[in-house]
Amino acid sequence: MRASHTGSARLGPWVFALLLTPLLADSAAAQSSDRVRRIAAQSIGELRVWDSAVDRMDRDGTLRLRQRRADAMLESRTHERFDQFYKGVRVHGGDIARQMDDGLTTSVFGGIYEGIGLEDVTPVLSSADARAAIAGLSGAELPDSFEPELVILPRDGGEFALAYQGRAFGAEGLYIYFLDARTGDLLLALDDLKTQATVGRGTGVLGDNKKVSTNRVASGYRTEDELRPPTLITFDMKGNLARTVNFLNGVVSLGVADIAADSDNTWSDPAIVDAHAYAGYVYDFLYRRFGRRGLDGSDSRVLALVHPVDRSTVRSQSNSVVGTFFLNAFYAGGGVMVFGEGLPADVVDVQRRNWNYLSGALDVFAHELGHGVTDFTSRLIYRNESGALNEAFSDIIGVAAEFYHQPAGSGALRADYLIAEDVVTPGGIRSLANPQQFGDPDHYTARYTGTQDNGGVHINATIPGHAFYLAIEGGTNRTSGLSVSGVGAANREQIERVFYRAFTEMMPANATFAVARTVTLQSAVDLYGAGSAVTRAVSEAWTAVGVN
Amino acid sequence: MRAPFRSLWSGFGLVALLLVSSDAHAQPSAWGDNGYVSINALYGVTTETNEVSSRQDLYQETAEITARQEIGKRPVFDVTAGGRIKGRFGMGFGVSYAVADDQAAVTAAIPNPFYFDRPRTLDGSTTLERSDLMVHVQAMWLLPITDTVQLTVFGGPTWFQVKQQTIESLVIDDVFPFDTVSLVSTERERATVSAWGVNGGFDVSYFFSKNVGVQGLVRYSRGTATIGATGVDSDVTVGGLHAGAGLRIRY
Numbered sequence: 191m192r193a194s195h196t197g198s199a200r201l202g203p204w205v206f207a208l209l210l211t212p213l214l215a216d217s218a219a220a221q222s223s224d225r226v227r228r229i230a231a232q233s234i235g236e237l238r239v240w241d242s243a244v245d246r247m248d249r250d251g252t253l254r255l256r257q258r259r260a261d262a263m264l265e266s267r268t269h270e271r272f273d274q275f276y277k278g279v280r281v282h283g284g285d286i287a288r289q290m291d292d293g294l295t296t297s298v299f300g301g302i303y304e305g306i307g308l309e310d311v312t313p314v315l316s317s318a319d320a321r322a323a324i325a326g327l328s329g330a331e332l333p334d335s336f337e338p339e340l341v342i343l344p345r346d347g348g349e350f351a352l353a354y355q356g357r358a359f360g361a362e363g364l365y366i367y368f369l370d371a372r373t374g375d376l377l378l379a380l381d382d383l384k385t386q387a388t389v390g391r392g393t394g395v396l397g398d399n400k401k402v403s404t405n406r407v408a409s410g411y412r413t414e415d416e417l418r419p420p421t422l423i424t425f426d427m428k429g430n431l432a433r434t435v436n437f438l439n440g441v442v443s444l445g446v447a448d449i450a451a452d453s454d455n456t457w458s459d460p461a462i463v464d465a466h467a468y469a470g471y472v473y474d475f476l477y478r479r480f481g482r483r484g485l486d487g488s489d490s491r492v493l494a495l496v497h498p499v500d501r502s503t504v505r506s507q508s509n510s511v512v513g514t515f516f517l518n519a520f521y522a523g524g525g526v527m528v529f530g531e532g533l534p535a536d537v538v539d540v541q542r543r544n545w546n547y548l549s550g551a552l553d554v555f556a557h558e559l560g561h562g563v564t565d566f567t568s569r570l571i572y573r574n575e576s577g578a579l580n581e582a583f584s585d586i587i588g589v590a591a592e593f594y595h596q597p598a599g600s601g602a603l604r605a606d607y608l609i610a611e612d613v614v615t616p617g618g619i620r621s622l623a624n625p626q627q628f629g630d631p632d633h634y635t636a637r638y639t640g641t642q643d644n645g646g647v648h649i650n651a652t653i654p655g656h657a658f659y660l661a662i663e664g665g666t667n668r669t670s671g672l673s674v675s676g677v678g679a680a681n682r683e684q685i686e687r688v689f690y691r692a693f694t695e696m697m698p699a700n701a702t703f704a705v706a707r708t709v710t711l712q713s714a715v716d717l718y719g720a721g722s723a724v725t726r727a728v729s730e731a732w733t734a735v736g737v738n
Numbered sequence: 739m740r741a742p743f744r745s746l747w748s749g750f751g752l753v754a755l756l757l758v759s760s761d762a763h764a765q766p767s768a769w770g771d772n773g774y775v776s777i778n779a780l781y782g783v784t785t786e787t788n789e790v791s792s793r794q795d796l797y798q799e800t801a802e803i804t805a806r807q808e809i810g811k812r813p814v815f816d817v818t819a820g821g822r823i824k825g826r827f828g829m830g831f832g833v834s835y836a837v838a839d840d841q842a843a844v845t846a847a848i849p850n851p852f853y854f855d856r857p858r859t860l861d862g863s864t865t866l867e868r869s870d871l872m873v874h875v876q877a878m879w880l881l882p883i884t885d886t887v888q889l890t891v892f893g894g895p896t897w898f899q900v901k902q903q904t905i906e907s908l909v910i911d912d913v914f915p916f917d918t919v920s921l922v923s924t925e926r927e928r929a930t931v932s933a934w935g936v937n938g939g940f941d942v943s944y945f946f947s948k949n950v951g952v953q954g955l956v957r958y959s960r961g962t963a964t965i966g967a968t969g970v971d972s973d974v975t976v977g978g979l980h981a982g983a984g985l986r987i988r989y
Binding site for chain 2: 399400401403417418419467470471474477478
């Protein structure tokens with residue numbers, strides 16, 4: 191349903207919106223879908239309106255500043271992110287990103303929900319009741335410190351519900367549960383595993399030598415990076431799935447004994463070596479390419495967990511465990527990443543692919559850390575198009591990190607546009623250059639519209655990912671037949687910066703592909719100018735993949 | 739290295755015999771009754787650029803370190819003694835000693851802590867002590883110019899003993915993102931090596947009494963010594979042109 195936002199019933203208490211409605215009714219700056227008002231203010235008139243509106247909402251508590259950061263690429267720019275609140279309760283997915291240049295607003299993007307209309311936001315269930323309910327749903331043992339957040343949940347039918355939101359790792363995986371705060375009914379369960387892949391197995395080590403930044407202790411050496419600013423620790427879970435799950439649920443804490451250790455600092459476990467080295471590689475990439483200091487921009491910790499299961503037990507494990515802890519890598523929030531064990535050498539997946547340790551691929555590692563960056567920036571909702579953008583950004587970071595650290599080419603330890611090709615052999619699991627190679631869409635008209643995969647977050651990620659590829663390399667989209675003049679491989683940094691800046695500083699949480707097009711173009715114009723080859727390449731690329 | 743010395747010494751003996759046999763008019767008094775001793779204060783007037791390399795294991799790679807030092811312009815203490823063999827020909831021995839703390843320019847390729855084969859360049863300086871002990875064996879030919887002034891020309895082999903401080907390791911300052919590195923200090927060790935070379939020169943002496951005089955001395959010596967520091971051999975030039983004056987006593 192495409193509801194007009196001109197009706198006063200949808201504006202509810204937002205008097206400011208009522209006043210602005212005539213101005214914005216036909217404007218590209220404000221699009222209405224269900225009850226979310228999408229904002230993409232870039233012209234002077236739109237900016238004037240939305241800048242004052244944001245200030246007003248900030249004053250009256252409708253918006254609350256979540257983050258203010260200096261732009262790492264443009265010295266004079268700052269970025270603010272606001273969460274939407276309704277009667278003091280955060281609205282899930284409602285947020286606005288405002289860019290300022292020396293105090294003057296230069297862009298406002300966002301999505302805010304209208305017509306919430308809940309009279310009473312007092313929950314019937316207590317926080318403890320909600321915790322117990324989530325524990326029951328997930329099958330997880332949750333600590334007393336686990337405190338679900340009271341939120342307003344926009345429903346698919348355009349209604350709103352007062353809900354408790356909590357994240358738990360259970361037998362079925364990592365989910366965000368939304369419980370009705372009055373009845374305790376489950377309203378929504380979002381799969382929050384930002385999975386990298388699901389089917390395959392590995393055959394061992396790639397054989398390359400790496401340096402491992404470690405910490406010397408009395409008993410030997412531990413995988414604690416003491417040379418880079420953030421805490422980078424690699425834990426060896428020693429195949430103990432129960433302990434891994436209990437840690438992810440906050441039931442147990444990992445201690446010194448869980449940190450990977452070696453007696454002589456010559457490390458022989460390839461999964462540990464790659465996990466620890468790549469944590470540093472990706473940190474270095476983000477820092478040197480974008481000026482970003484870690485996941486949150488302030489050197490927050492990164493904890494890598496390897497060997498979450500015993501590889502030899504794969505035949506006795508459930509499909510869920512195999513899919514999560516053997517054939518997968520995922521970002522579990524809070525800087526924690528888990529890298530699957532792969533498969534024994536004599537086991538292949540249904541596509542007859544081998545799976546190595548998931549930590550052995552730089553793009554996989556960077557992909558997962560990309561989810562961490564998203565968690566600290568746009569918080570793209572992991573569902574439908576915003577979820578696909580979430581995955582696409584991680585793919586882009588994965589590919590960009592490869593090209594930063596590895597020579598271009600094909601084969602092991604070479605940079606390309608394939609995802610996970612170093613550990614899922616042959617071929618990897620996705621291609622940004624040719625999404626159809628893996629049956630993924632390369633054009634908006636071919637997008638997946640079903641409910642599986644959280645609305646196709648992995649499947650449809652290749653549409654913006656392919657746009658990223660075309661903007662760099664140029665070429666012709668196989669579906670539309672439209673050609674793109676890319677900036678060329680030698681200038682890939684320009685496109686990387688455009689996408690990174692757009693996704694981390696300006697992208698709203700519930701962005702659609704169309705919003706992503708607008709935001710990346712704004713980023714390109716900001717960085718390189720409206721008439722630049724970069725801006726033209728980005729525009730052509732989105733058009734070629736059918737996003738206008 | 740004893741065999742080359744014997745060969746060289748034999749050569750000088752042959753030259754001496756030839757000189758003695760051809761000098762029927764030598765004046766023994768110029769040598770004194772037995773010989774002479776001179777004590778000289780010399781100064782190195784030339785410099786040699788020496789580079790001593792060393793290695794240091796760092797960040798799972800090897801740092802290549804080079805200390806570049808200008809050696810030469812420094813005081814040299816010298817004692818020489820000689821005696822007549824026949825006619826104007828004589829043999830003598832000289833011992834020279836020089837020591838100095840000289841500034842050394844330090845350059846190094848310091849490995850990156852995170853990545854192989856991405857060294858960073860370090861430039862710094864340190865002070866390295868260097869002492870040279872030179873033992874000169876000299877065949878001498880003495881020519882009286884007047885009753886009080888005489889010229890001595892000499893040449894022969896020199897044995898050098900060099901004590902050179904080398905850089906054992908660097909104490910560096912490098913922090914993330916590890917693009918640059920600076921030198922904090924150096925850990926040093928002392929290498930002692932010896933080598934054979936040659937010397938040649940002359941002195942002009944003036945006697946203001948029968949046995950005591952003053953002299954001016956010019957001596958050039960040269961050799962090459964191999965200094966091994968942390969497993970790396972470096973050839974350094976030893977000796978140089980030394981000039982000065984001293985007291986000469988005949989006895």
